[in-house]
Amino acid sequence: MPQPHERGKPVAPGAASQRVPLTGRAEFSSLAGMSYRFALITGATSGIGEALAKALPAETGLLLTGRDAERLATLKAELGEGNRRVETLAADLARDAGRDKVIAAAQELPVDLLINNAGTGQIGPVLEIPAEREREVAEVNVVAPVVLTRALLPGMLERARSERRRGGLIVVASIMAFQPAPMMATYAASKAFDLHYAEALAAELSGQPIDVLALCPGGTRTRFGARAGIHAARSNGWDSPERVAREALAALGQRDVHVVGGRNRLVTSMPRFLPRRTVTAIFRRALSGLGEA
């Protein structure tokens, strides 16, 4: 099924390293296909972020962040074999101090791939979710990508121009970004922000040597569900984080928005065919069942 906002021909998952540069982009393409020098991945301690870290080739150095220092140490030992440089930083992206720490560390490195992946969400009616938790969702999902991207993009652009390579920017949104979602209102709205932010940036940066991708996974088997209060029995049929990571890297530079999987593409196309209130009601019904056994 064709993707919305498609920029080039769809590629098979896993084909990132064989990409053919699109018209007007050859000038900034790396000779070795799209291999990046250094990737900053937020939320790398589990799920999609960890899968992305593992999917990148060994020639790409890594700055991995999350709050779980023990998990970061394990990943550093696992992925830092040979000459590969793997840096880790435990930081809370819900707070200015944590975001500033990540920015300072990244500015010391030749980051040319920024993956804003860290995210959190909570199921339930807005008025039943503690105010502090609602705030955390907005801080991690909205403020952190904006602040990190704004701080790091100028250096990424400068390096890409001077080295005549392309950089990459991935913002992990969700299929929840395409319509309002009662029972996950704040989370879905934060992901709508991520989607629009990445799409707008992609347009602003067209002609520049940075590829931007809004990645929109559907249900994925990570720690997200349990942390959000979604019952484990409801995650049957969800995608693996490895699939999501593979498709993300294949789509980067090929299109601005990538929805993972045919069923999810059908779900995200609903607002184009049905009245918005109907789609909102469908989501309300679907999400109301997720917290129950």
Ligand SMILES: NC(=O)c1ccc[n+]([C@@H]2O[C@H](COP(=O)([O-])OP(=O)(O)OC[C@H]3O[C@@H](n4cnc5c(N)ncnc54)[C@H](OP(=O)(O)O)[C@@H]3O)[C@@H](O)[C@H]2O)c1
């Ligand atoms: N799983 C799904 O069904 C699904 C579907 C669509 C979109 N997504 C999106 O995919 C992204 C990755 O989530 P996931 O599914 O892989 O879930 P996950 O396994 O829970 O991973 C979330 C990551 O974000 C980090 N994180 C959360 N809060 C943080 C904070 N305050 N400061 C720093 N790091 C924080 C976590 O690190 P620590 O625990 O170490 O802090 C963890 O590494 C999120 O943006 C999520 O919204 C997930």
